[in-house]
Amino acid sequence: MTLGRRRFLSLVGGASLAWPKAVDAIQRELASGGAQDDEAFWSLVRRQFSIPPDRIYLNNGTLGPSPRVVVDAVTEHTRLVASTYPPGVSWDDLKASVAALVGGEPEGFVFPRNTTEAVSFVANGLDIGPGDDVVSTDHEHIGGLEPWKSVTARRGASLTIASLPVPAADAGSLADTVWSTVSPSTRVLAVSHMTFTTGTVLPIAELARRCASAGVILCVDGAHPPGMLSVDLARLGGDFYASSPHKWMLAPQGTGLLYLSERWREALWPTLASGGWDDRSLGAHRLNHMGTIDESRPAGLLAASEFLQAIGAERIEARTRYLRGLLENGLRSIPGVDVTSPEAEGLKGAMVSFSLNGVESAELQRHLSRVASIRTRVIGEYAYGWMRLSTHIYNTPAEIEYALDLVDEVSRNGLSG
Ligand SMILES: Cc1ncc(COP(=O)(O)O)c(C=O)c1O
Structure with missing residues (x-):
């Protein structure tokens, strides 16, 4: 059993929670095998879901169906709260588990409801003004682009759209195409890690290097890769990484991720301000204070993260x-x-x-x-x-x-x- 799950158990009184034990059972069952074409192994995985056998779901890019352990975590959490017990989710456990799955430092994570909200937190939290330009592409989803459109319109900044090739040929030319629209007035580069249009992976590490040396802020819409590809946010670089774990991480609807690089943890303005927003010693955690939230969502996200790790990225x-x-x-x-x-x-x-x-x-x-x-x-x-x-x-x-x-x-x- 992972440290995160043990702590979670002790926090909520353990005996009434079934899902951590279910994740352990899954992990034991999936201890061996698992080659890409090991159908016996993957049929065990399939059995963890409630997808009817006569239904063929090829739209995970919109929303991932949660496995039963995740649904159980949400339900159990909701039931405990309805019984007036305050189970809560340990932010530390959640951050540690998510960091173990997608890389990055646990203290860099904030948990909004989705990518749209995460990108909005970034766009609204920067001091963008007249004369500043934001560069994006013609393959961005509204959730990754409209926050920038609204902020640039409101603050008298401009938005430049790079046109991506279809199909893209190679990483080097993709990086050059995006970079050709960057100018001395570019403050922010806002691009997808994987486009929702064609599933093209952009060369984020290369763009992060170019942004760092040009003093451009890189905000990555990572709605898709976490839970699909093995991602390491620390190695990828960039300033901000936004995601929607209700897609490929198979978490409940309404669970988002925002990862802040170290320099922004004390500096990003909060879009939702509550107690502690100006306490810089809290780092990125300042931004997790969003008033009362539905804590069954982080409970489900923790279960989803543990489930994916039981299989292995x-x-x-x-x-x-x-x-x-x-x-x-x-x-x-x-x-x-x-x-x-x-x-x-x-x-x-x-x-x-x-x-x-x-x-x-x-x-x-x-x-x-x-x-x-x-x-x-x-x-x-x-x-x-x-x-x-x-x-x-x-x-x-x-x-x-x-x-x-x-x-x-x-x-x-x-x-x-
Ligand atoms: C690349 C990309 N960015 C952002 C979003 C918006 O995600 P959400 O609705 O979870 O905010 C999507 C949704 O499909 C997407 O594909």
């Missing part, structure tokens, strides 16, 4: 990449499919986007949902019109084969059938 990345590989290779072999995600392995994770010649993605989406209860996402933003499919640890090769067969059939016969 490297195993998870290998499996999600393996499944994406089956999906991507299959799509590339279907006549009329144009894959908009990059080919270079280093630029991609577990999301693939594509279009099918002559078929509207929204029509294809409806078809897949109607005939096989397959959940997908259409990237309607910026009028791109691509279909996006995500693969996570609960998906199976058989599900992917089935989805591919259906796309192949539509490519040959259209949607009339």
